[in-house]
Amino acid sequence: MNLTNVYMRGFFLLILWSCIPLLSCISTAQAQNFTVVIDAGHGGKDPGAVGKIAKEKDINLKVALKLGELLKNQSDIKTIYTRKSDVFIALDRRTQIANEAAADLFVSIHTNALPNSRTYMGASTYTLGLSKSDANLAVAKRENAVIMYESDYQTRYAGFNPNSSESYIIFEFMQDKYMSQSVHLADLLQRQFKSHCKRTDRGVHQAGFLVLKTAAMPSVLIELGFISSPEEEKYLVSENGTSTLARGIYNAIVSYKDEQLSQRAEAERLARTARPEGKPVPKVIPDSIPEAALEGNIPLPIVNTPTPSAAVRPKATPEVTKEKVSTDGKITFAVQILTSTEKLKPTDYRFKGLKDAEHYVERGIYKYIYGSSDNYEQVLKTRRTIASKFKDAWIVAFQNGKRIDTNQAVEAYKQQNKR
Ligand SMILES: [Zn+2]
Structure with missing residues (x-):
């Protein structure tokens, strides 16, 4: 036991010592108060959709890595990848990584395919929900089919059959408390795909994606474009294409993060004025009002409300x-x-x-x-x-x-x- 303590003390001293030359070390770590999990879809034995010259898994990874590089410019963002190389990751492990990190955002990057069309192009963003069109259901089915690469998928995903429409009924009764935040980010993403990336805007949709189902934070699944269209495939594999798409996603995430952090700061300011001095200020999650309120009467900001007392939302009871x-x-x-x-x-x-x-x-x-x-x-x-x-x-x-x-x-x- 004593030996362990000595080792631990030595370890902490080592960390402290190695941080001294890098004065920014501690402050940067503290400032990284917004965690983004970047999930490059598929990988390893699972290629995802396959085009004439490329595989989905490689496009997704390239955009994910470029996005991660860009996010390094934001000192307040911590980036976590579900994969940084061509490896297979079980579907449920992906959100588990995000949940374990208590991430603020989960962004899953994919590439679409339409077997019966060689001309269909454009970017779309999905949030979790019940697909209300066959086209959206088809996208979810194709993406969810990856669980069949996992030998124990039937037990692991509680009998979910990705190819059976009946399986998707579970999404009808699921209420996603992060929906409005997810849809908001999806809106920002689509705006970027259209204005910055000059892609066809295929809009924001809902569908039953297993990968988003267990995310305990706002989450989106991006379909960058159609690998089944030779013209778009060329764009999706090009350096310019992947860089532009990564930049578009980056712009949207940064806008979203700035909004969230300023709302959080405002909520904390209001909480300080509403609370007796010295009391700790709880972490406030704007937009998930009932849950936060249930945890203990957390005041939340309401935009355009002049006085702090009026800005404090009433406590919700179960x-x-x-x-x-x-x-x-x-x-x-x-x-x-x-x-x-x-x-x-x-x-x-x-x-x-x-x-x-x-x-x-x-x-x-x-x-x-x-x-x-x-x-x-x-x-x-x-x-x-x-x-x-x-x-x-x-x-x-x-x-x-x-x-x-x-x-x-x-x-x-x-x-x-x-x-
Ligand atoms: Zn995919």
Whole structure:
């Protein structure tokens, strides 16, 4: 025991000593308060989609490594790779790495393929959810099929069959509490793919990706482009292509990180003013309001709110009672149909002829909703009615004019309507 102590002491002294010449060592480590996990899809025996001249696994890795190099420019970002070379990594290990690191972001990089088209091109970003179109389901199926490289996949993934549509029902009942943050990052990514990388914008979608399922943080899966299109494949393997794509992803991550860190700083400032001196300030996770609030009445910032006291969100309780719903303001539900970086005209083609869409603004993004009602079943019905036009629409909830966790809102609704 004593010997171990001596060794440990020696070890710490060694670390301390080696840090002295590098004065920035400690401060840099402290400043790295935003962790990004970069996941290059596939690897080793799993090539991913295969093109005429390239394999998906190599494109993904090249972009991942270039992205990691760029992220070194950000002293407050810590980067972790799930793989840095051509090795096979089990699918569930990838998010495990991110969860163990308590990462702030999980970014999985992939390359798309469409067997029946040689001309389909463009970049898209997926967040976790139920695929509402066959095309999105097909992408999820292809990406999830990698688990079949793992001999014990049936037990490891609880009988999930990546090729059976029925298996995907699990994603219907999953509520992703990081959805709005993930979708926000996906929006930023798509903006970059379009403006910086000059790629066709294939949009933000939801689908049942196993790799995102267990991520305990906002997460996205990027499909850089189509390896099945000879023209795009050439771009995807080129130095210019991989560098430009990496730069686009980098730009989006940095914007996202800057927003998150400034919100965190603001929340901590408010918490300090709201708390007696000397009390520690808890780590605040903006946007996952109910969870953070459940942990102990953590004040969170509300943009444009003038006074700290008004900015402190009310404590959410695990069981939202009928009284709470009625006294704190009615909960309303709506179908979120699309988001935009700019305000859209009611006649905009993206509404697909739908009239009376309303909007709210979250971190500079206009989010359009439709069919708001305090009747959850009614809103479910509305979603079904417009599903053919808005395949990725999902349900959001509001209380006192603020977005609230849909899960909790549905819970409250069920409690209220219990007979
Ligand atoms: Zn892939």
